[in-house]
Amino acid sequence: MKVDVAIIGGGPGGSAMSMFLIQQGISSAIIEKEMFPRYHIGESMTGECGGVIRALGLQEKMDDPDNVVVKHGLTVYSTEGKNSWYVGVQGRDENWNLFPQTTWQVRRDHFDKMMLDEAIARGATLVHGSATKPLFNDDGAVRGVSVKMADGGMLDVASEILVDASGQATFLANAGVTSTKYRGNYDKQIAIFSQVAGAIRDLGPAQGDTLIFYKEKYHWAWFIPLDTEVVSVGIVAPAAYFLGQRESKHDYVAREIHEISPELKRRIPEVKLVEEARAIPNYSYQIKRFTGKGFMCIGDAHRFVDPIFSFGLFLTLKEAQFGSGAIADYMNGANRDADNPFAEYQRLIDSGGDVFEDIIDMFWEQPLLFARYIHQRYPAEMIDILAGRVFERQPNEALIGARNILQRSRSDDTSVAPEGSRFQKMDDDPIRSRRNWDGLSSYAIDNTAIQ
């Protein structure tokens, strides 16, 4: 089989990539190993995420009260749940004035299937199977991928460009095509999550909002309404803490819901889990060189920091949009002889990811200053970052302040390690944002340890 673009993964990133390519007249095949609908975590969207969905012409598909909830903002409850701060979703008009906006919470089984079905309806070819290994030209450029089909056969898919949208499976990184996969700052965290029925919501527009409960550094919970009845609830904490509890995932979630914050307990007086309790450890990582001759990664396939502010879906969709443009340029003859035809895309994407990472690090390292920025110093600039406006008008004042306080420098030169980041060796210079891992430094955990 021969296509212009082969896309590994039919999650939101892969489906969006395919649809953006179709808008530019480029055909693609999506290789997906699972049968949809399938469960996936990552249900809350930022304001700008809604913008990408509108750019795909999918606004009316989101009008589905059984599977989509309108989100107006995010409330973070402080320890003990007595106080909270709220950030409303706000957009920017053509004069860069803020205006109130909304976005969505989605059930991922439903949303991902809608996206994939739509991509296929618009002309994408679905290959139901598992990508097993990349194929190379003599000069080392990627020229496609081998697929083990769901029905057992093998299929080689030849492509001009192979897009890795395989999510946390990080297909091309595992195959050694990209540069090394680094552990991220939140690599020793574990998320355990499920869904509950009958939780107490606020009345009015706030009933669909995301709530975050902050217990202590690196220990928090999310509350994301998925329909009128069901709420997604997750507990995020150091993996060592979870293992130390010696509880099943189910019992752990049920107990934490009542212990993490009195406010969460008030909202879920009786814990009734309506989904299996699941775990994701080690979700934080980054790959620095994630594009090259014949390939490009988008979304979780090259970087994920931390779920606290729901940046994941936005990033994978936005990267699909930017990446499709870079691929269209390439197909039209641009950068044919470049060492890396997608170097510009890669630089842009990392600059946006860096904004998110620095703001997340500030939240954990300097929570008081973070709250001051939101309330007093730079409310509009913080709203911009939390909405996802990280690819324009950055660095803004809030980001510059965050970088100063974190003593972090960022530059376009990817051969230089940004100061104060994990790219410096840990033993010569303890990294600021990793200083407080609560004695976890030698602690390692792998997926198999979590049953």
Add this chain to the structure above:
Amino acid sequence: MSPRTSIERFILDEILMGSRDSIGPDESLLASGVIDSLALLRLIGFIEEHFDVVVEDDEVVPENFESINVMTGLVASKQ
């Protein structure tokens, strides 16, 4: 009013809403939970406005607001 008294009055009236009559100059306010983080932000806003000073980002740490004496020291260092 001395800086000490103005800060004490603000905490008593605006944060504790009259639930107490006085605060010792060295009484620990944060560790003991008399003031939580959002109240602290209001207090910082008050200090900036009342004394016409700017609290810099690297000074926004709990240690600088632990007691009324520590706060008056911070204000004095800026005037």
